[in-house]
Amino acid sequence: MxxxxxxxxxxxxxxTGRAERADTQxxxxxxxxxxxxxxxxxxxxxxxxxxxxxxxxxxxxMNNMPAFAxxxxxxxxxxxxxxxxxxxxxxxxxxxxALSRRLIEKxxxxxxxxxxxxxxxxxxxxxxxxxxxxxxxxxxVPANINCQGPPLAPLARAxxxxxxxxxxxxxxxxRIALIGTGGLSHWPATPDSGKIxxxxxxxxxxxWSANDREALLSYTDAxxxxxxxxxGFEIRTFIxxxxxxxxxxxxxxxxxxxxxxxxxxxxxxxxxPGI
Amino acid sequence: MSLYQVQKxxxxxxxxxxxxxxxxxxxxxxxxxxxLTHEEIGALQRPDIGLLYVLGVNGQLLMHFAxxxxxxxxxxxxxxxxxxxxxxxxxxxxxxxTGYEGVEAHEARLRAERETR
Numbered sequence: 001m002x003x004x005x006x007x008x009x010x011x012x013x014x015x016t017g018r019a020e021r022a023d024t025q026x027x028x029x030x031x032x033x034x035x036x037x038x039x040x041x042x043x044x045x046x047x048x049x050x051x052x053x054x055x056x057x058x059x060x061x062m063n064n065m066p067a068f069a070x071x072x073x074x075x076x077x078x079x080x081x082x083x084x085x086x087x088x089x090x091x092x093x094x095x096x097x098a099l100s101r102r103l104i105e106k107x108x109x110x111x112x113x114x115x116x117x118x119x120x121x122x123x124x125x126x127x128x129x130x131x132x133x134x135x136x137x138x139x140x141v142p143a144n145i146n147c148q149g150p151p152l153a154p155l156a157r158a159x160x161x162x163x164x165x166x167x168x169x170x171x172x173x174x175r176i177a178l179i180g181t182g183g184l185s186h187w188p189a190t191p192d193s194g195k196i197x198x199x200x201x202x203x204x205x206x207x208w209s210a211n212d213r214e215a216l217l218s219y220t221d222a223x224x225x226x227x228x229x230x231x232g233f234e235i236r237t238f239i240x241x242x243x244x245x246x247x248x249x250x251x252x253x254x255x256x257x258x259x260x261x262x263x264x265x266x267x268x269x270x271x272x273p274g275i
Numbered sequence: 276m277s278l279y280q281v282q283k284x285x286x287x288x289x290x291x292x293x294x295x296x297x298x299x300x301x302x303x304x305x306x307x308x309x310x311l312t313h314e315e316i317g318a319l320q321r322p323d324i325g326l327l328y329v330l331g332v333n334g335q336l337l338m339h340f341a342x343x344x345x346x347x348x349x350x351x352x353x354x355x356x357x358x359x360x361x362x363x364x365x366x367x368x369x370x371x372x373t374g375y376e377g378v379e380a381h382e383a384r385l386r387a388e389r390e391t392r
Contacts (some may be wrong), residue, residue: 056335085342189334194378230369259381
């Protein structure tokens with residue numbers, strides 16, 4: 001069944017953990033945008049949601065760091081973070097091990113992906129799910145791109161991973177929705193937390209909306225680090241989602257810089273043909 | 276190699292409740308499991324968030340280590356700034372400071388921009 005939904009969103013832990021410290025109007029607009037995205041996903045009647053995240057040392061460390069990984073379990077626990085810090089109650093989220101396995105086998109045709117039968121969600125997945133599927137009633141297939149511990153996979157490989165996920169989703173009878181989660185420019189968890197390069201974000205989203213492969217892959221990590229901070233390495237998740245959209249054009253549904261959340265909070269989606 | 280050991284301990288503390296319990300009950304025994312310098316042990320024991328930041332601990336690990344010690348977000352950011360004042364620039368890794376006006380000034384600037392739109 002062809003992919004039924006493809007989008008991307010922010011996963012900043014401040015969106016839940018420091019929610020009340022943002023301007024009320026902006027916060028309400030952001031939560032409204034998340035509700036709309038959740039409704040749009042549900043409207044496509046998905047059997048599972050693939051979440052391509054940039055995890056933050058919940059599962060993988062520099063002793064054995066996969067460039068790409070996909071979860072293969074019937075359930076996942078999360079968030080791993082202190083509940084008082086993230087303000088999301090720890091819970092069990094359904095997965096689908098058999099479906100994961102079929103997707104992984106297909107992805108492996110072109111990308112050497114690691115698989116994990118144990119996976120703890122961190123804010124990279126738990127924050128989006130808190131807003132998008134608050135009842136945790138949709139099976140999740142977690143996928144990860146290493147955006148934390150250099151050396152990082154080149155952007156072209158993140159694109160290849162997105163393409164492979166799309167081909168895998170299209171090959172199974174289930175209805176698969178997919179989102180990438182991550183930040184654009186940001187300097188999280190440093191004294192610069194809150195710094196945002198709006199101009200850089202706008203240009204990235206212009207390239208993303210146009211689904212311009214060449215322009216998206218032309219960033220170097222040195223340039224991203226200089227202009228968009230170490231958090232900018234997470235564009236890999238947005239790029240993988242763009243590849244999964246297979247040429248479809250994107251729409252930016254919400255994008256507002258919120259310094260206390262440390263990013264331009266962004267929700268965006270692709271118009272998939274026939275959906 | 277030593278920064279790697281500091282980060283590995285924090286990684287285990289962040290993700291494993293049993294390691295957290297052991298750390299609460301017998302911290303020195305847990306610390307002895309890792310190949311750490313005296314400076315690193317001291318920074319972990321106090322805890323000195325500013326020094327750990329300067330040593331190069333990845334922020335995605337460090338912010339949760341701070342939360343584990345019930346250090347609130349604004350205090351966490353201030354402790355890193357204090358670390359820079361006391362110990363100098365970040366020595367390793369990609370979490371170096373680059374200069375920023377601060378959240379309050381930034382938000383005031385964004386509000387002013389919105390009002391003139």
